[in-house]
Amino acid sequence: xxxxxxxxxxxxxxxxxxxxxxxAPVVIDSFESVSQWTAQPADGVEITxxxxxxRTGRGMRLDFDFHGHGGYAVVRxxxxxxxxxxxxxSFSIRGDAPVNTLEFKLADSTGENVWWSNxxxxxxxxxxxxxxxxxxxISFAWGPTTDRELRRVFAIEFAITxxxxxxGSVWI
Numbered sequence: 001x002x003x004x005x006x007x008x009x010x011x012x013x014x015x016x017x018x019x020x021x022x023x024a025p026v027v028i029d030s031f032e033s034v035s036q037w038t039a040q041p042a043d044g045v046e047i048t049x050x051x052x053x054x055r056t057g058r059g060m061r062l063d064f065d066f067h068g069h070g071g072y073a074v075v076r077x078x079x080x081x082x083x084x085x086x087x088x089x090s091f092s093i094r095g096d097a098p099v100n101t102l103e104f105k106l107a108d109s110t111g112e113n114v115w116w117s118n119x120x121x122x123x124x125x126x127x128x129x130x131x132x133x134x135x136x137x138i139s140f141a142w143g144p145t146t147d148r149e150l151r152r153v154f155a156i157e158f159a160i161t162x163x164x165x166x167x168g169s170v171w172i
Contacts (some may be wrong), residue, residue, distance in 0.1 A: 031172070034060045035128040036078070040102075042071030049090075050169060051077055055092040055128040057077060064097070064160055065167035080154040090132040095124025097168025103134055103159035105141070106150060113143030115150045123164055124170055 007139040028038070034051050037060060041047045043067055052061035064073040089104065102122035106115045117133045118141075157172060 014044075020169045021159060022126050028081065029077065030057060030059045031060045036077050038045050038077075039116075040074040040076055042073075045071040045073050045162075046074035049076065054171065055094075059092075060172045062158070062160070062170045062172070064170070066162050067167075069166065070165060071160040072159050073157040074157050076155055076157045077155055078155050083150050083153060086135055088132055088134045089138070090130055091172055092130050093124070093170065093172050094126060094128045095168060095170040096126070097124045097170055098158070098166040100163040100165070101159075101161040103157070103161060104131075104138075105157040105159060106138065106153045107155040107157065108143070108145070108152065109154045110143075111155065113145045114141045115139065116141040124168070129164040 001119070019140065031051070031054055034049050037049050038050055039047045041064075047062055047064045050061040050063065052059050054060075060075075062073070062075060068075075091104075093102075100122055102119045102124075104117045115138050117137050117139075135150075138150065140150075162172065
């Protein structure tokens, strides 16, 4: 049985006492407000965060512009999540954006150790689509720790890194 951590529906599931049941997700961020998200773009790259219509209720709209060069556009939210032994993160996404790399990143309390799901050549769907990242899809990316097991998350990041670059909007 796996607990689910859902992201826009950013949620943390709790293990069920009944083995046959899927654990119910608990919302971490419903995006009714985007005030806890911060923009952290590379030099020369722009990204702005806006509240907008979501798949249900409100959502987060990211407007980015690479201004004709490479780099990354990152948004980050501080959290404090104990990760269950088996987990899944999921979020809904749509976009009006060129093909680029989509990164979903999780950082520890130091910010130096990062786990991620990296999707090069991500085609942003025009209609809402659910992206699921199970434990097996998230790997240790970098950092000084020798313990590569994700146990606790202190920050969640979405990054758009230049594949084709350009500019666009992405809704989460």
